[in-house]
Amino acid sequence: MMDEVILFLLKRGAHREPLETTTIEIADALRISQQTASRRLILLEKEGMVRRVGRLISITERGLKEVESLYAALGAALEKKMRFRFHGRVTSGTRDGRYYLSLKKYKEQIKEKMGFAPYPGTLNIRVPPDEINLRLLLRGKKGELIEGFGIGERTFGRIICYRCRLNGIDGALVFPERSHHGLDVMEVVAPVNLRKKLSLKEGDAVVCDVD
Amino acid sequence: MMDEVILFLLKRGAHREPLETTTIEIADALRISQQTASRRLILLEKEGMVRRVGRLISITERGLKEVESLYAALGAALEKKMRFRFHGRVTSGTRDGRYYLSLKKYKEQIKEKMGFAPYPGTLNIRVPPDEINLRLLLRGKKGELIEGFGIGERTFGRIICYRCRLNGIDGALVFPERSHHGLDVMEVVAPVNLRKKLSLKEGDAVVCDVD
DNA sequence: ATTACTAATTCACGAGTAA
DNA sequence: TTTACTCGTGAATTAGTAA
Numbered sequence: 214m215m216d217e218v219i220l221f222l223l224k225r226g227a228h229r230e231p232l233e234t235t236t237i238e239i240a241d242a243l244r245i246s247q248q249t250a251s252r253r254l255i256l257l258e259k260e261g262m263v264r265r266v267g268r269l270i271s272i273t274e275r276g277l278k279e280v281e282s283l284y285a286a287l288g289a290a291l292e293k294k295m296r297f298r299f300h301g302r303v304t305s306g307t308r309d310g311r312y313y314l315s316l317k318k319y320k321e322q323i324k325e326k327m328g329f330a331p332y333p334g335t336l337n338i339r340v341p342p343d344e345i346n347l348r349l350l351l352r353g354k355k356g357e358l359i360e361g362f363g364i365g366e367r368t369f370g371r372i373i374c375y376r377c378r379l380n381g382i383d384g385a386l387v388f389p390e391r392s393h394h395g396l397d398v399m400e401v402v403a404p405v406n407l408r409k410k411l412s413l414k415e416g417d418a419v420v421c422d423v424d
Numbered sequence: 425m426m427d428e429v430i431l432f433l434l435k436r437g438a439h440r441e442p443l444e445t446t447t448i449e450i451a452d453a454l455r456i457s458q459q460t461a462s463r464r465l466i467l468l469e470k471e472g473m474v475r476r477v478g479r480l481i482s483i484t485e486r487g488l489k490e491v492e493s494l495y496a497a498l499g500a501a502l503e504k505k506m507r508f509r510f511h512g513r514v515t516s517g518t519r520d521g522r523y524y525l526s527l528k529k530y531k532e533q534i535k536e537k538m539g540f541a542p543y544p545g546t547l548n549i550r551v552p553p554d555e556i557n558l559r560l561l562l563r564g565k566k567g568e569l570i571e572g573f574g575i576g577e578r579t580f581g582r583i584i585c586y587r588c589r590l591n592g593i594d595g596a597l598v599f600p601e602r603s604h605h606g607l608d609v610m611e612v613v614a615p616v617n618l619r620k621k622l623s624l625k626e627g628d629a630v631v632c633d634v635d
Numbered sequence: 636a637t638t639a640c641t642a643a644t645t646c647a648c649g650a651g652t653a654a
Numbered sequence: 655t656t657t658a659c660t661c662g663t664g665a666a667t668t669a670g671t672a673a
Binding site for chain 2: 668669
């Protein structure tokens, strides 16, 4: 099956170029003994999954295919009907959202791509750490692209949007390419003032479903 | 780590709706004993990964998150710079490719999206079975979309293109949404007659790299 | 039919250590 | 420093079987 060691090597890019590492390093990362790391490497080599030259380790075509095959299998199963549901808590935004959404260029594109004129203000929600992977998965999908532009000296970056429903109200998750937020904070826009409409205050729990 | 049992359940859609199965079925599929299947299920249940009601098994939110997390990790590692390299053999196409590429609507869009006017004719290549996963992975990426259209009674479907190099010559892999081919056959278009330019004949090996 | 217990066995692990 | 061997221990597996 899917060996943890090959996953470690993969994360370190051993499928692109030979990786210089030691059995101790692998052991520490995976919380196994050096001996086990050594043994498992030998096994992987015997199975033709990796190739070792001195301290250099690289994942073979065969090994890569194995991983890709697992990845494809997971993808096929997961994406058949993946529900992207985020459980967030309202968090104070900077005033930036309001400013950006007041810009005609953004406003018009959102209207066109998402089908509604955004209320000038974003609702920021903080999702639990275990939903960050879900966010990354979502970002792997193609959303609607809002093009960037320049006004005088300033330039405004691109934004990717995904239609969503926040506590039942249609809106969009927006991911500015240049974001100030960490991966646990997401911004939602909607045709209405979400905070008011839903009587939300700091820390309130919300559910955000992406289509 | 990634338990084979949960992967089995996932493939059978237990994350979408409860799956009716037996420990014997699981054991057979995974080539383990019925006893081991039973024990592992009990363990997964204890860990909160699956829920069991009689013979119905479903993957919990928790379990799904675990899998998604692995999927995201694999994706992040693989897609960092995934080389899509196909090893194909030239296979005879139907004459269809030539016909489609003679249609102005397709021709002009390819010119616009891919940056070259396609030679009217596709090179069909057959890839080995173990590269079909790679093909599926590629199709998961966004390529250039060639819109479909209608002429009188007939309608012509959409085509997805990916820029590629076949034996060093720039071209594009084209995937008509309505294809007559199996998953092991792919079509390549290029600004030149690939068959002639590369002196290819039936069964010749070619390498096709996608950017 | 099933599932899952107990007991026997195999196999993977880490400690110690040589090279 | 490494890596990888041997070996004792314990965990995981299978066989047999009860419910």
